[in-house]
Amino acid sequence: MHPPFSMVFLTTLIGAGQGLFLALFTGQVFSQFKLLQAHDSQFFVIGTAISILLLCMGLFAAFFHLGRPERAWRSATRWKTSWLSREIIALPAALGAVALYGLAHFLGYTEPLMITAGGTQIDLTLLLGLLATIAVYLLFICTGMIYAGIKFLQEWHTPLTVINYILLGTASGFTIATALAAYFATEESSLVPFYATWAIIFTFLALITRSAALIRNRFFIKPKSDMRSAIGINHKNIKQIAQGSMGGSFNTREYFHGKSAGFVNTMKIVFLVMVFAIPLVLLVLTFNLSGLIIPLVAVAVQYLGLMVERWVFFADANHPQNLYYQQIS
Amino acid sequence: MTQLALVIDLNVCVGCHACVTSCKEWNTSGQAGPMVDQNAYGEDPTGTFFNRVQSFEIGTYPQTETVHFPKSCLHCEEPPCVPVCPTGASYKREQDGIVLVDYDKCIGCAYCSWACPYGAREMDAQQRVMKKCTLCVDRIYDEALPENERKPACVMSCPTSARLFGDVHDENSDVSKAIRERAGYQLMPEWGTKPANHYLPRRKTEITIHPDELERADNPLSKEERKQHNAPSSDPSLDDMTSW
Numbered sequence: 001m002h003p004p005f006s007m008v009f010l011t012t013l014i015g016a017g018q019g020l021f022l023a024l025f026t027g028q029v030f031s032q033f034k035l036l037q038a039h040d041s042q043f044f045v046i047g048t049a050i051s052i053l054l055l056c057m058g059l060f061a062a063f064f065h066l067g068r069p070e071r072a073w074r075s076a077t078r079w080k081t082s083w084l085s086r087e088i089i090a091l092p093a094a095l096g097a098v099a100l101y102g103l104a105h106f107l108g109y110t111e112p113l114m115i116t117a118g119g120t121q122i123d124l125t126l127l128l129g130l131l132a133t134i135a136v137y138l139l140f141i142c143t144g145m146i147y148a149g150i151k152f153l154q155e156w157h158t159p160l161t162v163i164n165y166i167l168l169g170t171a172s173g174f175t176i177a178t179a180l181a182a183y184f185a186t187e188e189s190s191l192v193p194f195y196a197t198w199a200i201i202f203t204f205l206a207l208i209t210r211s212a213a214l215i216r217n218r219f220f221i222k223p224k225s226d227m228r229s230a231i232g233i234n235h236k237n238i239k240q241i242a243q244g245s246m247g248g249s250f251n252t253r254e255y256f257h258g259k260s261a262g263f264v265n266t267m268k269i270v271f272l273v274m275v276f277a278i279p280l281v282l283l284v285l286t287f288n289l290s291g292l293i294i295p296l297v298a299v300a301v302q303y304l305g306l307m308v309e310r311w312v313f314f315a316d317a318n319h320p321q322n323l324y325y326q327q328i329s
Numbered sequence: 330m331t332q333l334a335l336v337i338d339l340n341v342c343v344g345c346h347a348c349v350t351s352c353k354e355w356n357t358s359g360q361a362g363p364m365v366d367q368n369a370y371g372e373d374p375t376g377t378f379f380n381r382v383q384s385f386e387i388g389t390y391p392q393t394e395t396v397h398f399p400k401s402c403l404h405c406e407e408p409p410c411v412p413v414c415p416t417g418a419s420y421k422r423e424q425d426g427i428v429l430v431d432y433d434k435c436i437g438c439a440y441c442s443w444a445c446p447y448g449a450r451e452m453d454a455q456q457r458v459m460k461k462c463t464l465c466v467d468r469i470y471d472e473a474l475p476e477n478e479r480k481p482a483c484v485m486s487c488p489t490s491a492r493l494f495g496d497v498h499d500e501n502s503d504v505s506k507a508i509r510e511r512a513g514y515q516l517m518p519e520w521g522t523k524p525a526n527h528y529l530p531r532r533k534t535e536i537t538i539h540p541d542e543l544e545r546a547d548n549p550l551s552k553e554e555r556k557q558h559n560a561p562s563s564d565p566s567l568d569d570m571t572s573w
């Protein structure tokens with residue numbers, strides 16, 4: 001497939017936004033259950049603001065994908081059958097839920113509504129956070145299923161696609177949260193080790209599942225269609241000599257990335273280094289070296305790496321229609 | 330239930346592109362139009378087509394055969410392109426099984442084209458909506474046309490009658506008979522899309538000729554006959570003078 005840049009931006013930006021929210025809420029839950037020191041309330045306000053910004057930027061990028069963005073509202077109508085439609089509902093829903101969560105923190109609605117037997121205080125932010133967590137996961141599933149749901153793209157048609165969207169988004173979100181914690185860190189208290197630990201865990205998990213997808217696509221996929229089934233002629237030796245036009249067409253632009261196999265393979269190594277190797281090293285370093293620079297570099301490298309990763313995700317997928325477009329003439 | 334479809338005879342298609350041209354001509358000026366061309370005379374010409382004729386070489390040289398292969402939307406009975414559309418712009422008609430795009434609803438997201446394994450859908454670069462074969466839905470029901478012209482433009486134009494049009498659910502229709510009797514098949518059956526359009530395979534056409542059929546015993550054009558006729562005649566009339 002030809003990697004559409006709007007989709008590369010959309011999926012990486014909202015992934016990071018969702019991940020950042022999950023990181024904030026994880027932190028809050030740990031604090032609330034007294035497993036972690038308390039957060040500065042500004043931490044949640046600024047964190048959610050960044051998360052919302054990322055989600056909005058993703059939404060903005062998505063409009064560039066549409067030929068007729070002015071009709072985008074229509075796309076919410078077929079949620080019964082279309083994962084794309086579901087995503088278009090889930091994205092504003094998640095955005096709204098995260099915004100409510102941030103607003104509750106901003107307005108300081110932290111009076112406990114009830115106190116559990118164990119002494120844990122349940123307040124409005126916790127309830128809204130729970131709601132937003134559900135919305136964020138639904139959005140992850142919708143985004144993943146848009147790709148995993150198309151059976152013709154065998155490279156995408158696997159649960160690994162959804163799992164990778166969740167884990168990669170979460171990992172990048174926790175890395176951002178680490179940087180945010182470094183920003184808020186004081187001499188006496190620092191939440192950096194907490195967020196860095198989780199960022200390392202998620203980055204490592206994502207490394208495993210993303211590598212699994214790479215290996216699956218490289219070694220274990222047997223294309224279901226071949227020339228014989230494409231034109232229905234049972235012969236081993238079929239060669240295209242004309243594709244019906246001398247110039248290009250939508251079919252040659254939309255489904256081919258136009259780069260060499262070597263380039264795609266190089267990009268695979270590039271993203272493995274940028275999404276996983278470098279951020280993992282930097283995140284480990286934050287345990288001993290304080291300061292904002294290291295986690296910020298980790299965020300930047302990982303985000304750029306995720307853009308490469310998404311490019312490879314598209315370029316790696318082989319559409320069966322390509323069988324009909326192998327030779328111009 | 331009716332399922333209109335095309336049956337394309339690969340045995341007689343000569344790859345002349347008449348169907349491509351007449352499809353474009355009819356549809357660019359019809360309900361589905363315009364089908365925009367860009368850089369038509371420039372370096373990198375491109376445009377929207379509902380139907381393309383491709384050519385394939387089969388076998389190893391010199392034992393090769395060229396097969397011309399027209400390809401358009403197959404109006405699948407289980408169209409994977411329809412449920413994925415977020416707007417409902419892509420739909421399959423109940424009454425005749427034609428798969429259509431509502432150009433006023435389409436947002437141009439291209440998702441449906443990803444869900445068609447045949448590459449039958451093309452995004453119009455200028456109108457920025459998805460386009461595909463309509464089976465000339467604006468022709469086949471048009472009562473202003475003479476009845477024998479209520480067929481898709483491509484079917485009308487094919488000089489070798491390689492394209493048949495009809496209801497594949499009516500077992501007595503020409504198309505059903507052709508599929509039944511001439512081993513009609515579907516493309517990429519492995520995906521379960523159940524294309525309504527079918528293709529008729531290449532057939533070997535062979536006749537046996539015996540030596541005595543090659544030479545006529547009483548051939549008036551044979552050398553012997555001509556010698557006899559060319560001999561100077563004594564008949565006076567001109568008619569009798571005629572010789573070969």
Ligand code: SF4
Pocket residue numbers: 401402403404405408409410411428444445446447448449450461522524
């Ligand atoms: S050929 Fe493609 S566009 Fe046409 S109905 Fe089948 S899946 Fe849809």
Ligand code: SF4
Pocket residue numbers: 413414415416417418419430434435436437438439440441442458459
């Ligand atoms: S391009 Fe148009 S017809 Fe295709 S899925 Fe998107 S809205 Fe539906």
